[in-house]
């Protein structure tokens with residue numbers, strides 16, 4: 418099928434919730450993608466921070482192929498060997514002791530919200546069910562996670578939403594302190610806000626949040642769906658600030674491109690859940706867990722966390738240097754390979770995104786004047802250079 422036909426079918430048969438760019442990718446390898454007409458692209462979106470190990474990593478492909486030929490799915494009514502191994506691996510890598518597996522980020526956050534409320538019912542009292550989240554946050558599209566998301570544009574059409582969520586400005590400790598009330602049970606934050614603009618908090622913010630939670634007996638839930646698993650140059654975002662959450666959610670890059678989500682918690686919190694409290698038909702099935710185990714193995718054996726830290730700095734410096742000279746750059750922010758290129762207010766990010774696509778570079782227009790760069794963690798210095806060259810040219814075209 419060629420692109421025009423793919424577009425026609427999509428427009429006719431899909432619910433109109435997406436507004437895709439006029440390209441259909443059919444093949445990928447590492448940081449490269451190819452469209453239906455065979456044109457090659459450098460991918461600096463990585464499925465929005467999903468393919469950390471790069472497209473079609475041979476070890477992930479092999480693990481999926483082997484597992485698919487052996488057993489894809491039974492049920493959580495029975496023990497699942499790769500699920501047990503994956504939970505062990507995630508516990509070894511993080512602060513957590515136990516995992517629950519889901520199929521997406523929103524589902525992982527649903528589990529976190531339910532777990533926090535269950536824990537609070539036991540430990541704080543039945544009236545402690547409120548969760549404080551941040552303005553500009555993004556936690557998913559299910560009703561509870563939309564309710565937890567601090568952006569009115571995602572919430573407004575879908576009222577009535579589940580109650581019990583309260584918003585405070587991100588990176589504002591006094592506002593959080595003031596918002597904590599008699600019914601609060603948890604604070605839920607992205608360590609670096611992703612969809613809200615790649616907003617990195619001040620260095621004292623997350624340690625301050627941790628301290629407030631400790632003083633007031635509240636749980637700290639970190640949504641590391643976008644920031645986790647090496648993306649920011651550490652295994653988990655919280656490690657930049659030397660703190661630990663009580664609950665953490667992962668998804669996106671966990672399966673190396675295959676859908677899987679996870680809610681992790683320390684022992685005392687995790688065991689608030691009892692049999693029957695939560696479940697998922699597909700969550701943690703053989704296939705998804707085999708893919709995730711392979712992806713974790715790749716991140717570790719290819720030192721991708723270290724590469725993300727190194728290439729993130731290289732990329733930010735290149736953007737700063739080259740785009741800085743054009744006068745069209747305001748600043749670059751982010752950590753590791755999760756970066757926002759803040760353009761001058763005269764430059765449209767959508768136009769830059771379109772010019773980049775035409776020149777074979779996939780980037781994401783995150784806001785009116787903001788480009789998100791989130792390449793696979795396997796990206797090389799040469800690929801960063803090539804991307805920044807194309808980006809600089811595209812910004813030049815969009816400025817004139």
Ligand SMILES: Cc1ncc(COP(=O)(O)O)c(C=O)c1O
Nearest residue numbers: 521522523555556557611642643
């Ligand atoms: C921080 C964060 N939380 C939750 C989600 C929702 O994940 P999913 O789309 O897999 O449900 C996203 C997706 O962009 C995200 O970035």
